[in-house]
Amino acid sequence: MTIRKTTAMIAAITMLTVGACAKKAPDTLPPAPDGSGSTDTGTGTGGVVPGSQADFVANVSSDRIFFDLDQYNVDAQDQTTLQSQAQWLARYPAVRVTLEGHADERGTRDYNIALGERRANAAKNYLSSLGVDPNRIQVISYGKERPAALGSNEEAWAQNRRAVTVVIGN
Amino acid sequence: MSASRLFALSLSVLLCGAPALAQQVPDASSPPRTGPEETVTGTLSQDRTVIAVPALATPAAVNVAGLNTSTLGKQIAEVIAADLERSGLYAPLGPGSVRAITMAEVRAPRFADWQAKNADNVVHGFVQASGTGGLVVGCYLYDTDLGSELVRQGFEIQPGDWRRAAHKCADAIYARLSGESPFFDSRVAYIAESGPKGNRIKRLAIMDSDGGNHRFITNGQALAISPRFSPDYKKIVYVSYLNNRVRVFIYDVANGSQKLVTESANATFAPRWSPDGRQILYSMAVGGNTDIYRISADGGTPVRLTNTPGIDVGGSFSPDGKKIVFESDRSGGQQIYTMNIDGSNQQRISFGGGRYATPEWSPRGDLIAFTKMGGGEFRIGVMTPSGGSARLLTNSWQDEAPTWSPNGRVIQFFRTSPGKEGKSQLWQVDLTGVNLRRLPTPQDGSDPSWGPILP
Numbered sequence: 001m002t003i004r005k006t007t008a009m010i011a012a013i014t015m016l017t018v019g020a021c022a023k024k025a026p027d028t029l030p031p032a033p034d035g036s037g038s039t040d041t042g043t044g045t046g047g048v049v050p051g052s053q054a055d056f057v058a059n060v061s062s063d064r065i066f067f068d069l070d071q072y073n074v075d076a077q078d079q080t081t082l083q084s085q086a087q088w089l090a091r092y093p094a095v096r097v098t099l100e101g102h103a104d105e106r107g108t109r110d111y112n113i114a115l116g117e118r119r120a121n122a123a124k125n126y127l128s129s130l131g132v133d134p135n136r137i138q139v140i141s142y143g144k145e146r147p148a149a150l151g152s153n154e155e156a157w158a159q160n161r162r163a164v165t166v167v168i169g170n
Numbered sequence: 171m172s173a174s175r176l177f178a179l180s181l182s183v184l185l186c187g188a189p190a191l192a193q194q195v196p197d198a199s200s201p202p203r204t205g206p207e208e209t210v211t212g213t214l215s216q217d218r219t220v221i222a223v224p225a226l227a228t229p230a231a232v233n234v235a236g237l238n239t240s241t242l243g244k245q246i247a248e249v250i251a252a253d254l255e256r257s258g259l260y261a262p263l264g265p266g267s268v269r270a271i272t273m274a275e276v277r278a279p280r281f282a283d284w285q286a287k288n289a290d291n292v293v294h295g296f297v298q299a300s301g302t303g304g305l306v307v308g309c310y311l312y313d314t315d316l317g318s319e320l321v322r323q324g325f326e327i328q329p330g331d332w333r334r335a336a337h338k339c340a341d342a343i344y345a346r347l348s349g350e351s352p353f354f355d356s357r358v359a360y361i362a363e364s365g366p367k368g369n370r371i372k373r374l375a376i377m378d379s380d381g382g383n384h385r386f387i388t389n390g391q392a393l394a395i396s397p398r399f400s401p402d403y404k405k406i407v408y409v410s411y412l413n414n415r416v417r418v419f420i421y422d423v424a425n426g427s428q429k430l431v432t433e434s435a436n437a438t439f440a441p442r443w444s445p446d447g448r449q450i451l452y453s454m455a456v457g458g459n460t461d462i463y464r465i466s467a468d469g470g471t472p473v474r475l476t477n478t479p480g481i482d483v484g485g486s487f488s489p490d491g492k493k494i495v496f497e498s499d500r501s502g503g504q505q506i507y508t509m510n511i512d513g514s515n516q517q518r519i520s521f522g523g524g525r526y527a528t529p530e531w532s533p534r535g536d537l538i539a540f541t542k543m544g545g546g547e548f549r550i551g552v553m554t555p556s557g558g559s560a561r562l563l564t565n566s567w568q569d570e571a572p573t574w575s576p577n578g579r580v581i582q583f584f585r586t587s588p589g590k591e592g593k594s595q596l597w598q599v600d601l602t603g604v605n606l607r608r609l610p611t612p613q614d615g616s617d618p619s620w621g622p623i624l625p
């Protein structure tokens with residue numbers, strides 16, 4: 001358990017570090033901004049639209065938090081991440097987000113949907129405790145349906161036990 | 171579909187009593203503490219009954235709805251032989267390896283010829299245009315040593331249902347020779363999978379129990395998971411991620427429409443039909459806490475059945491509709507529990523160490539199938555409704571989500587391989603654990619759901 005947590009921590013710290021350089025590891029690339037004509041709204045920060053998903057990812061320590069095997073508690077590292085997300089959300093009070101809960105492949109399908117739901121709600125509740133209006137946050141669990149890392153090993157599983165905050169617009 | 175019998179069974183022994191598998195009575199006071207399960211493995215018996223299945227004869231090779239009766243005679247024999255082979259009990263000699271028969275032989279077999287092939291039994295039959303645009307298929311089983319007729323059945327069918335005539339014939343043979351209830355003439359709903367592991371396309375699909383008559387139902391734009399056929403095969407309940415929500419829908423097979431089982435802002439999933447098709451069991455997550463609910467298939471007010479903190483999920487009705495088996499992590503990890511259909515008398519029944527999930531009550535009532543998680547593996551097992559006599563039937567990296575054949579003798583499940591290219595495929599195993607094989611599907615597959623025997 002300690003080893004697993006360390007792996008998750010390293011993953012999180014790595015992303016934090018990389019995030020500060022505004023360069024993402026390939027497997028944490030945000031979804032491409034939806035195409036048509038979004039380039040004309042450049043604001044001097046490299047064409048990133050304020051309040052957008054790209055803005056969010058560039059300005060929070062991470063868009064995701066990680067969990068231990070079959071757990072859903074928000075630990076100190078996760079709290080730091082969610083605090084940076086709450087600060088960003090405070091700057092854009094009209095923006096709504098989806099919190100996606102995920103599980104690794106070592107649970108059965110239906111249980112993992114319930115587990116992902118637990119994780120997404122744990123993140124939602126913490127953001128809410130920091131003053132983010134819970135009505136701005138919708139929750140969806142993908143269970144084990146959408147792994148971020150594709151391997152079948154501890155490192156991949158640690159990356160897949162996650163809750164990801166995704167901006168869905170104003 | 172109307173596969174009506176034309177002939178009376180000459181020997182009405184089809185549904186004789188089940189062999190000595192005594193049903194265990196749940197003992198609420200002292201649930202048996204099962205130890206680590208015995209694993210059943212082995213190889214197929216070398217002395218399986220040999221059954222010759224020559225091509226069915228036809229009195230006149232004619233085309234009916236574009237199908238030739240002579241060609242069909244061979245195809246039907248192939249399906250019968252494949253069914254019997256898949257049961258694991260028989261070694262059929264299909265139409266590709268034995269000579270064809272004449273129409274005259276159907277009622278007067280040349281037993282010496284089949285004895286010379288070392289066949290214990292021989293299947294004869296015919297395919298004939300009915301005169302009303304349909305087909306008449308006759309099916310006979312003979313004992314070659316005794317020179318006696320064991321089964322005689324006939325079906326008048328629409329030409330497009332010829333595979334069903336073959337399954338009905340195979341069912342009659344299987345039931346007569348094994349003493350078990352039939353199961354070939356049944357259907358399976360499952361999820362067809364394609365695309366990369368990180369972004370799988372998952373489509374609802376249906377097929378016959380042998381993979382025939384395959385049909386995709388949904389187009390894959392929304393994730394589809396965990397389908398279940400209604401007992402009358404007219405509807406499929408399943409979970410769709412349509413509009414990025416997790417909700418239970420009932421899909422109408424005949425007209426292609428679908429409706430929500432219940433209106434809720436919360437995620438609903440893990441649906442199951444009651445044996446009479448009138449009620450649906452589902453799980454709902456509210457604020458991270460998941461509980462099990464029961465609702466009329468026509469809608470109405472849901473009844474909440476569990477209310478413990480934690481994840482209560484899944485569930486499957488006993489065949490008499492009086493009890494529900496489900497999983498819960500209320501003890502700390504996933505374990506299997508039973509309760510009455512009103513939610514009363516909740517009792518843990520799995521105690522073997524490790525985690526237990528996806529319980530599925532046998533249509534015969536005597537066993538509960540489950541997924542056992544431990545040692546980094548998922549395996550399929552069975553135990554009695556009181557938790558006794560647990561056995562594991564498979565041994566692979568990840569075998570998940572058992573579903574029962576209509577006669578409660580065979581279990582389908584899905585097997586996942588590890589790694590970045592890992593994928594899931596449908597498999598089946600019988601209760602001996604010996605007869606294990608993959609089900610052919612056009613794409614990868616998961617979440618099989620085996621329906622009852624067709625009428």
